Amino acid sequence: MIHLMKLELKKVGLKKYVLFSITGIFISMFFLFVGLNDSSTIKSSYETAFSTVGLIFCFYYIVLFSVLVSAYIVNEYNHKTILVMFSYPVDRRKLMIAKLLLITLLVMFSMIIGYLCCGTFIVIADRYWELIEGEFEISVLRYWIPTALKAIITFCAFGIGTFVVGMMKKSVSMTIISSIIFCYIRQFYIAGMDLYEENWLFVIGVVVITVIGVWYTLAYKIGQID
Amino acid sequence: MNGIIETHHLKKIYKDKVVVNDVSIHVKKGEIYGFVGPNGAGKSTLMKMLLNLVQPDSGEIVIFGKKVVENDFEMLKKIGSIIENPYFYEKLTARQNLDLHCEYMGYHNKNHIVEMLECVGLLKDADKKVSQYSLGMKQRLAIARAILTKPELLILDEPINALDPEGIREMRELFRKLNTDYGTTIFISSHILSEVEQIADTIGIIQNGTLMKEVAMSDVHKYQTDYVEAEVDNVEFAGYILEQKFGIRDFKVISQNLIEIYDFRKEVKELSAAFIQNGIGINSIGRKQNSLEDYFFQITGGGAVENL
Numbered sequence: 138m139i140h141l142m143k144l145e146l147k148k149v150g151l152k153k154y155v156l157f158s159i160t161g162i163f164i165s166m167f168f169l170f171v172g173l174n175d176s177s178t179i180k181s182s183y184e185t186a187f188s189t190v191g192l193i194f195c196f197y198y199i200v201l202f203s204v205l206v207s208a209y210i211v212n213e214y215n216h217k218t219i220l221v222m223f224s225y226p227v228d229r230r231k232l233m234i235a236k237l238l239l240i241t242l243l244v245m246f247s248m249i250i251g252y253l254c255c256g257t258f259i260v261i262a263d264r265y266w267e268l269i270e271g272e273f274e275i276s277v278l279r280y281w282i283p284t285a286l287k288a289i290i291t292f293c294a295f296g297i298g299t300f301v302v303g304m305m306k307k308s309v310s311m312t313i314i315s316s317i318i319f320c321y322i323r324q325f326y327i328a329g330m331d332l333y334e335e336n337w338l339f340v341i342g343v344v345v346i347t348v349i350g351v352w353y354t355l356a357y358k359i360g361q362i363d
Numbered sequence: 364m365n366g367i368i369e370t371h372h373l374k375k376i377y378k379d380k381v382v383v384n385d386v387s388i389h390v391k392k393g394e395i396y397g398f399v400g401p402n403g404a405g406k407s408t409l410m411k412m413l414l415n416l417v418q419p420d421s422g423e424i425v426i427f428g429k430k431v432v433e434n435d436f437e438m439l440k441k442i443g444s445i446i447e448n449p450y451f452y453e454k455l456t457a458r459q460n461l462d463l464h465c466e467y468m469g470y471h472n473k474n475h476i477v478e479m480l481e482c483v484g485l486l487k488d489a490d491k492k493v494s495q496y497s498l499g500m501k502q503r504l505a506i507a508r509a510i511l512t513k514p515e516l517l518i519l520d521e522p523i524n525a526l527d528p529e530g531i532r533e534m535r536e537l538f539r540k541l542n543t544d545y546g547t548t549i550f551i552s553s554h555i556l557s558e559v560e561q562i563a564d565t566i567g568i569i570q571n572g573t574l575m576k577e578v579a580m581s582d583v584h585k586y587q588t589d590y591v592e593a594e595v596d597n598v599e600f601a602g603y604i605l606e607q608k609f610g611i612r613d614f615k616v617i618s619q620n621l622i623e624i625y626d627f628r629k630e631v632k633e634l635s636a637a638f639i640q641n642g643i644g645i646n647s648i649g650r651k652q653n654s655l656e657d658y659f660f661q662i663t664g665g666g667a668v669e670n671l
Binding site: 140144147148150216217218220221222223224225226227228229360362 | 411414415416417418433434436437438439440442444446447448450451452453454455459463464466467468469
């Protein structure tokens with residue numbers, strides 16, 4: 138599996154991914170700064186500040202995931218290179234799982250770096266400009282870490298969901314549009330439930346639906362090359 | 364194991380249209396099998412089924428003596444292929460594409476990459492991105508990729524498309540060399556009948572998804588007869604002269620100005636002299652031989668001319 142993932146990396150490369158990731162982290166920090174610095178609203182707490190990171194990351198990383206799904210998977214069908222891939226003596230499901238796993242690891246890694254950068258940024262920005270109510274204490278991490286964990290799992294599951302949708306018609310536009318729809322689903326759920334972040338019930342629900350979708354896609358959709 | 368590929372009553376339906384219908388082919392070990400037919404006849408679909416890229420609706424495929432099942436990919440280790448068009452990772456160089464191919468095929472003799480690039484005349488362009496290649500260059504590269512791992516069986520879908528005449532000749536020689544030197548069995552589809560004629564040991568003719576004929580080229584050659592073809596300005600009168608003056612009845616009026624004579628009791632110069640003496644204008648006259656093309660049209664009923 139690792140060998141297959143390395144071969145995938147050889148094909149598409151990491152340049153765009155690194156560029157998108159770094160840009161995403163800087164954009165997130167910018168929006169975070171603008172949001173926390175808004176004098177027309179009440180001062181944020183560390184909890185609400187972190188949920189703002191979740192909101193920005195939700196849009197950025199699910200879309201990034203869908204872009205990678207398009208580049209690594211859907212385009213193989215559109216450019217017909219899948220005919221070459223499938224003429225190799227390798228289990229086709231394994232090939233797909235390697236691609237998905239690689240994308241998931243790349244996005245997860247980028248999100249972890251993003252959370253570290255944005256968390257650090259919040260603490261430093263508060264120290265210099267006093268943007269947040271109260272002082273930063275280590276106990277805040279007890280809230281931040283599970284929040285980040287839930288977000289990473291949910292966004293990756295949604296990202297994998299874009300693979301499921303994109304593979305229905307092997308369409309890049311469907312893949313990208315589905316990512317935006319998934320972002321809205323997450324936001325509607327949080328707003329509807331009056332939460333700052335997704336709860337575990339939502340995370341598990343998204344993961345279960347995604348697993349079923351992936352199973353269906355691997356069983357019935359990857360072999361459809363025409 | 365004499366048969367490398369055998370299909371039994373293969374059938375494939377796409378959206379209510381039967382694209383492959385009850386096709387049973389037999390490719391013997393070490394032979395070159397030419398698979399000919401007009402565009403849309405079902406050649407590519409059948410080749411995709413052989414490579415397990417498309418599942419047949421009914422029938423079975425046996426390759427290397429083993430029935431092909433949906434999730435068995437082991438047989439692909441011994442097969443090199445080109446399907447439809449030469450598809451590559453365009454942002455990678457030719458060398459990188461071949462390197463990737465070796466990795467996926469589990470073939471570790473990477474020195475062979477240089478040999479193959481040289482073989483298809485692309486060594487000097489090996490480090491160019493494939494996106495900068497012309498279609499002809501891509502086709503050569505696809506051939507290099509197909510033969511890179513020295514497969515036992517080559518499945519080549521229109522491999523000489525987009526090649527110039529020199530390229531076609533080189534590839535023909537390469538296929539022959541692979542076949543004779545390494546015993547590679549080659550299953551090659553093409554609509555360029557003259558090429559298939561020069562290379563194939565056996566041909567399969569497919570039309571509208573149905574295998575019309577599977578025949579050894581030696582049998583086709585038996586069918587190929589010599590004749591005299593005369594292009595004249597008055598075929599009726601020319602026919603009259605042939606009958607009355609020479610007693611020749613074995614001829615056929617092909618069109619308003621073309622006549623084919625199968626009786627050789629008179630020399631071409633005698634025939635042309637007789638035509639001229641009787642005031643028949645001759646545009647051309649000479650000996651010809653029936654080609655695979657003639658055979659093909661006889662089998663397919665000539666209806667496929669416009670698609671070829």
